[in-house]
Amino acid sequence: MPVITLPDGSQRQFDHAVTVADVAADIGPGLAKAALAGRVGDTVVDTSYLISDDADLAIITARDDDGLDVIRHSTAHLMAQAVKQLFPSAQITIGPVIENGFFYDFSYERGFTPEDLSAIETSMGELAKADLQVSRSELSRDDAVAYFKDQGEHYKAEIIESIPAEEAIGLYGQGDWKDLCRGPHVPSTGHLKAFKLMKLAGAYWRGDSDNEMLQRIYGTAWGDKKALKAYLHRLEEAEKRDHRKFGTALDLFHLQPEAPGMVFWHDKGWRLYLVIENYVREKLSNGGYQEVRTPQILDRSLWEKSGHWGKYDENMFTTGSEKRDYAIKPMNCPGHVQIYNHGLHSYKDLPIRMAEFGSCHRNEASGTLHGLMRVRNFVQDDAHIFCTEDQIQEEVARFIELLKDVYADFGFTDIIINLSTRPEQRVGADALWDKAEAALESVLNTLGLDWTLQAGEGAFYGPKIDFSLKDSIGRVWQLGTMQLDFSMPDRLDAQYVDRDGVKRTPVMLHRAILGSLERFIGVLLEHYAGILPFWLSPVQCVVMGITHRQDEYVKKIAETLKKQGFRVDLDLRNEKIGLKIRQHSVQKIPYLLVVGDREMENGTVALRAQNGDDLGSQSVEAVTELFADLVAKRSRV
RNA sequence: GCCGAGAUAGCUCAGUCGGUAGAGCAACUGAUUCGUAAUCAGUAGGUCGGAGGUUCGAUUCCUCUUCUCGGCACCA
Numbered sequence: 001m002p003v004i005t006l007p008d009g010s011q012r013q014f015d016h017a018v019t020v021a022d023v024a025a026d027i028g029p030g031l032a033k034a035a036l037a038g039r040v041g042d043t044v045v046d047t048s049y050l051i052s053d054d055a056d057l058a059i060i061t062a063r064d065d066d067g068l069d070v071i072r073h074s075t076a077h078l079m080a081q082a083v084k085q086l087f088p089s090a091q092i093t094i095g096p097v098i099e100n101g102f103f104y105d106f107s108y109e110r111g112f113t114p115e116d117l118s119a120i121e122t123s124m125g126e127l128a129k130a131d132l133q134v135s136r137s138e139l140s141r142d143d144a145v146a147y148f149k150d151q152g153e154h155y156k157a158e159i160i161e162s163i164p165a166e167e168a169i170g171l172y173g174q175g176d177w178k179d180l181c182r183g184p185h186v187p188s189t190g191h192l193k194a195f196k197l198m199k200l201a202g203a204y205w206r207g208d209s210d211n212e213m214l215q216r217i218y219g220t221a222w223g224d225k226k227a228l229k230a231y232l233h234r235l236e237e238a239e240k241r242d243h244r245k246f247g248t249a250l251d252l253f254h255l256q257p258e259a260p261g262m263v264f265w266h267d268k269g270w271r272l273y274l275v276i277e278n279y280v281r282e283k284l285s286n287g288g289y290q291e292v293r294t295p296q297i298l299d300r301s302l303w304e305k306s307g308h309w310g311k312y313d314e315n316m317f318t319t320g321s322e323k324r325d326y327a328i329k330p331m332n333c334p335g336h337v338q339i340y341n342h343g344l345h346s347y348k349d350l351p352i353r354m355a356e357f358g359s360c361h362r363n364e365a366s367g368t369l370h371g372l373m374r375v376r377n378f379v380q381d382d383a384h385i386f387c388t389e390d391q392i393q394e395e396v397a398r399f400i401e402l403l404k405d406v407y408a409d410f411g412f413t414d415i416i417i418n419l420s421t422r423p424e425q426r427v428g429a430d431a432l433w434d435k436a437e438a439a440l441e442s443v444l445n446t447l448g449l450d451w452t453l454q455a456g457e458g459a460f461y462g463p464k465i466d467f468s469l470k471d472s473i474g475r476v477w478q479l480g481t482m483q484l485d486f487s488m489p490d491r492l493d494a495q496y497v498d499r500d501g502v503k504r505t506p507v508m509l510h511r512a513i514l515g516s517l518e519r520f521i522g523v524l525l526e527h528y529a530g531i532l533p534f535w536l537s538p539v540q541c542v543v544m545g546i547t548h549r550q551d552e553y554v555k556k557i558a559e560t561l562k563k564q565g566f567r568v569d570l571d572l573r574n575e576k577i578g579l580k581i582r583q584h585s586v587q588k589i590p591y592l593l594v595v596g597d598r599e600m601e602n603g604t605v606a607l608r609a610q611n612g613d614d615l616g617s618q619s620v621e622a623v624t625e626l627f628a629d630l631v632a633k634r635s636r637v
Numbered sequence: 638g639c640c641g642a643g644a645u646a647g648c649u650c651a652g653u654c655g656g657u658a659g660a661g662c663a664a665c666u667g668a669u670u671c672g673u674a675a676u677c678a679g680u681a682g683g684u685c686g687g688a689g690g691u692u693c694g695a696u697u698c699c700u701c702u703u704c705u706c707g708g709c710a711c712c713a
Contacts, residue, residue: 200640201708258703576669579676585673586674
C-alpha cells in the first residue's frame with residue numbers, strides 16, 4: 001500500500017506496488033508521455049522501477065537536469081546500437097555522459113571515417129523513430145561475463161570481471177542489442193529526438209597511454225530540437241572568440257612551423273603583453289617583492305641536483321658547449337635559489353619574495369600545443385617566497401589578497417579555489433605535511449573563501465592551492481597557484497640562520513597569479529571576445545579627419561593624447577569616413593575620434609565608442625579626462 | 638607522443654574524376670576630398686606545406702615528413 005509523496009508535497013495512495021510510469025500516468029497523460037525516469041529519494045531510477053513502500057518520488061522529464069543526463073546516456077546506447085548494427089565486428093567499451101552530451105569508445109579494425117559518422121547518425125535516427133522499448137534485466141556476474149564473451153565483446157567482459165562476483169549485473173536491451181549498464185534509461189528510444197554526432201577522436205583504453213587506442217565518438221543530445229540548435233549556436237559563438245583568430249585579425253601575434261609552440265609577438269600584441277607585465281610588476285613591487293633576472297641556460301649538474309634532470313629530462317630542451325651539458329630553463333626556481341644562496345641569511349631577512357618574468361622553455365609533446373594556451377616558450381608572473389614554516393600562513397593570506405585584487409582589475413570576479421593535498425608519492429615527513437595542509441586550510445577558512453578539496457592531487461614536494469576563474473561564457477581556466485615546497489630548498493642547500501644560531505632550511509612557496517602570460521592573454525582575448533578594456537587595448541584610439549583639410553588638426557590632437565601617455569593611431573588616408581570607421585571598428589579600437597571642419601573650428605573632436613555609441617562633440621580636455629579615468633579604474637569601455 | 642582530419646594568394650575560402658589554379662577582402666595604380674560600419678575603375682600577386690614515388694604529365698594518386706586542427710595521454 002505505498003503512499004507516494006510528490007515534490008509539491010501532495011500524496012497519492014495506491015493499493016498495490018506501482019511503477020514510476022504508473023504514478024506518472026495517474027497524475028496525467030501528458031506527464032506519462034514525458035516521463036523519462038523517476039527520482040526516488042536521491043536515486044534516479046527507470047520508469048519501470050517498482051515501488052512497493054512509501055516513497056518520495058519526482059517524475060523526471062527532459063526539463064530536468066537529471067532527465068537530460070538520462071537522455072544523453074540513452075543516446076550513447078543508441079549510438080552503440082547503431083554502430084553494432086553497421087559494424088558488427090566493432091567492440092563496445094564504455095559510453096558515459098559528459099557535459100552537454102556523451103561519448104562512446106569502440107574498438108574496431110579500421111578507423112571510422114566522417115562518412116561512417118553520418119551513416120551512424122542516420123541509423124540512430126531510424127532506431128529512435130522505431131521507438132524500441134528499453135528493457136532492463138539482470139544476470140549474475142559470471143553469466144554476464146559469459147554472455148559478453150560469447151558476443152565477442154572482450155572489453156565489456158573485462159569490465160564486468162572487475163565487478164564483485166556476488167553482484168547482479170544490470171543489462172539494458174533495446175531491439176536485438178544489449179549493454180551492461182547501471183542505468184537508468186529512457187523507457188523507449190522514441191524519447192531521443194535531438195542529438196548530433198560531433199567528432200571522432202582517439203582515446204586510450206582505461207585512460208592509460210600504455211593501452212590500445214580506442215575510437216571515441218562524441219555526440220551531443222538535448223530534450224528537444226530547439227535546445228540542440230541553441231547549443232550548436234553557442235558553440236559557434238565560442239568559436240568566434242577563438243584567441244587564435246584574433247592573433248591574425250588584430251595583428252597581435254603569430255605562430256609558424258619553424259618555432260612550434262613559440263610565439264612571434266607583433267607590435268600590437270607586444271604592447272598588450274608589456275601593459276600586463278608592467279601592471280603585475282608594479283603590483284608585486286608594492287607587495288614587497290624584489291625582481292631578479294636569472295640565466296636562460298644552466299649547467300646540467302644544477303638540474304640534476306634539483307631533481308628535474310631525472311624526472312623531466314624528456315621535457316627539457318638541452319644544449320651543450322665544450323663538452324658540458326646544459327638545460328634551457330623550464331622554470332625559474334633553481335635560479336632563484338642561487339640568488340638566495342649568494343650570501344648568508346638571518347631569520348630576520350625572511351620572508352624574501354623574489355619575482356622574475358623569466359622566459360621558460362618546456363618541450364611539451366607536439367600533440368598538446370594549442371595557440372597561446374599551451375606553448376613551449378612562456379613567461380610566468382612567477383615568484384618564490386622563502387620563509388619559515390611559521391610564516392606560511394601569513395604569506396599565503398597576503399598572496400590571496402593580491403591575487404583577488406589583480407583578477408578584479410582584469411574583470412574576473414568568479415574565482416574557484418581548489419586545495420590539493422598530499423599525493424601517494426611524496427617527499428617530506430608526514431608531520432610537515434600535516435602542518436602545511438592545516439596552514440593552507442586555515443588561511444582559506446580565515447579569509448572566508450569557498451574552496452574544494454582535491455585529496456591526493458598535490459605536487460610531490462608539497463600541497464598547493466589552485467585558483468581558476470570563469471570567463472564570460474562560463475568556461476573555467478586555471479591560472480593562479482600557490483605551492484608549498486619542502487624539497488627544493490633542501491636539495492639546493494638554501495639555509496638561514498635561526499634565532500638560536502642554528503642553520504635551518506627555509507620553506508619555498510612557488511606562486512603565480514596569471515600563470516603564463518601567453519596563456520593569460522589567450523584567456524583575456526576569449527573572455528572579452530577581442531574587445532579589450534581601454535587600459536589593455538594596444539591602440540586605445542584612432543584620430544581621423546573627414547578630408548585632408550583637417551590633417552594638421554588631426555596630427556595635433558593625436559600628439560596631445562600621445563603626450564598624455566595614451567596609445568594613439570591616426571588615419572590620414574584619403575578615404576571616406578565610413579570606411580575608416582568600419583576598418584577601425586573591425587580592429588576593435590575602443591574610441592574613434594572624428595574631426596571635420598566643425599570640430600576644427602570649435603577645437604573639439606567627435607567621439608565614437610567601440611560599441612557604436614555616438615558620444616557627441618567633446619573638448620580634447622574632456623576626452624583626456626575620460627581616458628585617464630578609464631585607465632585609473634581599469635574599467636571596461 | 639598516440640588516434641583522426643587538414644595544409645591552395647597576405648587573410649578567408651572555392652576548385653582540379655591526373656593536363657601546372659579562381660573569388661572576396663587586403664596590396665599597388667588612377668580617379669574621387671566625401672560627416673559615423675565597405676566610393677569606383679584598373680594592376681599585380683601562387684614552385685597548391687616539404688621530400689620522394691607512380692605516370693607522357695602530379696596541386697590532384699601513393700609513401701615519408703613538418704606543422705595545424707579535434708580528441709586522448711601529459712602538464713614540474
